[in-house]
Amino acid sequence: MSRTTKSVPLVLVALLALAGCSSSPAVEADPTDAADPGTSAATGDTISGTGYSFQVPEGWGEPEQEIEGFDPDAFAADLDDADGFSDNVNVILSPAGEVTPEQVETLGVEELEGVGATDVEIGDRITVAGSESAHLSAALASEGTEYVVDQFYVTADGQTYVVTFSFSPTVSDADRDEIAESVLASWTWS
Template sequence: MTSRRLLPVLLALAAALLVGCGSDDGGEERPVPSQNRGSDERPVPEGDRVGTDDFTFALPAGWVETSSQVPEAELAFSATEPSGDIANNINVMKSRGSGLDAEEATEAAVAELEASSSFEDVEALDPYDVDGTEAGSITSIATVQGKTYAARQYFLERGGNRYGITFSFGLETSEADMAKVAEQVLDSWTWE
């Protein structure tokens, strides 16, 4: 039971970590623990690929790396302009795998987020293919540290590892635009 609960907790944490991105809270800069990261606040030119030794993907043009703000993440990037309470962003978290398939992980994530007072409108989406690996997927509205935003989360297992890919958006972002950004990134994903 513990392994089933870890995935949603990880996803909730991932979504919450980037709430401050794009804000003027003057928060303390945290160190970047991974040597695979480039320097923060460097705009990513259109077509450039980013990633780690495990994967690469293409980002929307002009997004900047914000990994130092989310040291628990493998990678984190955000748009340069805020969209409501936050800047649209993505973070990727990696942990030890749990053996859950996409359907089981989706059910566990929905149950855990629905039980949290920080998330509402939690909805399971159809599984999504990420370079040949089936990912579970959910959407939700989250309120963390007084800021409300929409999240699209994808989670999958590969090579004994669990990956949580979280896209967070200001509420002004349309459902179609959220899906477009997430799908463009995931469709460009390549396992190394």
């Protein structure tokens, strides 16, 4: 089992606990509206999920190996990563349907801390394809592997898509931001 496969399930547990959140009225999103215009979109492979697609950086793609017990709506990893941890992005659909940024910034922080996350921070909200998204970051460890996550909560038509980027702790904050922002800048609704 690779280190990528070991770390993903813990992140999934932290996110699914938000299932108890109540939903609010749907945000109307323009399906052609991309992320903030100042960010260059990723230009690698296109990854598609339920009602959306996005592009990943060059060298990233869908791994051939499946992760036992993990069934994300979309998943891609840095296929050329050589530091022992494959940086990756996964998307799951919130079981609660729509989750508001306010709910994420309170309940999401509590849930991350409840599964042992440290350095949990609420980042600035961003707009992704017409949706205001909360941004949480945290440090986690699983089976001796430490990693850092950045989570975004993109909503359209009453459904929140939880986008989680997992990085080796050796990846700088600036590089994490650049990768996440480039992927989110390419997000489109179908």
